[in-house]
Amino acid sequence: PRVSVKVEKRxxxxxxxxxxxxxxxxxxxxxxxxxPTVTENTSALYKNLV
Known part of the structure; x- marks a missing residue:
């Protein structure tokens, strides 16, 4: 992937x-x-993953 995020535990x-x-x-x-910032029904966001 071109984009990555690194989070230090400390x-x-x-x-x-x-x-x-x-x-x-x-x-x-x-x-x-x-x-997560979505507070409504999230099932529509992931409908194409199945």
Whole structure:
């Protein structure tokens, strides 16, 4: 995968986002959601996984 996240157990408020082979088109503001943020029915989000 081109994108990976590393979380240190000692640093609970710190995570590193790594993008391999980064290009100018990857420039963006990336947000971190360390826990689920969807509060409604999530079954629709995963319907294509089965």
């Amino acid at each position: 640093e609970k408020n710190h995570a590193d986002l790594e993008i391999s082979s980064a290009a100018v088109s990857d420039s963006a503001l990336y947000y971190c959601a360390p826990r």
